Amino acid sequence: xxxxxPQRKAILKVLRSACAHLTADEIYDAVRLEVPRIxxxxxxxxxxxxxxxxxxxxxxxxxxxxxxxxxxxxHVHLRCERCGKLEDVLMKKPFDPEEYVDRxxxxxxxxxxxxxxxxxxxxxxxxxx
Ligand SMILES: [Zn+2]
Ligand SMILES: [Zn+2]
Numbered sequence: 001x002x003x004x005x006p007q008r009k010a011i012l013k014v015l016r017s018a019c020a021h022l023t024a025d026e027i028y029d030a031v032r033l034e035v036p037r038i039x040x041x042x043x044x045x046x047x048x049x050x051x052x053x054x055x056x057x058x059x060x061x062x063x064x065x066x067x068x069x070x071x072x073x074x075h076v077h078l079r080c081e082r083c084g085k086l087e088d089v090l091m092k093k094p095f096d097p098e099e100y101v102d103r104x105x106x107x108x109x110x111x112x113x114x115x116x117x118x119x120x121x122x123x124x125x126x127x128x129x
Pocket of ligand 2: 021071075077087088
C-alpha cells in the first residue's frame, strides 16, 4: 500500500505551491513551519521517494545544489546564470525530440533533457557590479 505520511504530504504541498524550484534546504525551512519536528534527513529521504514515484522531479543544475520540482510532467527549464534561479519555460511550440534525432541511428527517442540559460529579468536589469 502506498500510504502517504503527514511529512511527505507537507513536502509535496510545499513543492506544488511553489512555482520556484527549491533546494532541499529551502524545502526543509518551508516544511518546518508546518511540521516543526521534521529533520533534514527525513526531508531528503522523502524527496528521494517522491522522485522515485514520479510525483516530483529532481533537477541537477550545473554547479549549484540539486533542486526539486513539484511539476512531475516533462517540461523545459530556464536557468539564470547570475542568481541561479530556475524557471519553467513557456514553450512557443511543443518540442518533439523525434524531429531532431536522425532516424538512421535506430533509436526510439523517449525524451530529452534540455535547459536554457541566460539572465532572468531582475538580473538583466541590474548593472554588473
Ligand atoms: Zn537572475
Ligand atoms: Zn519546472
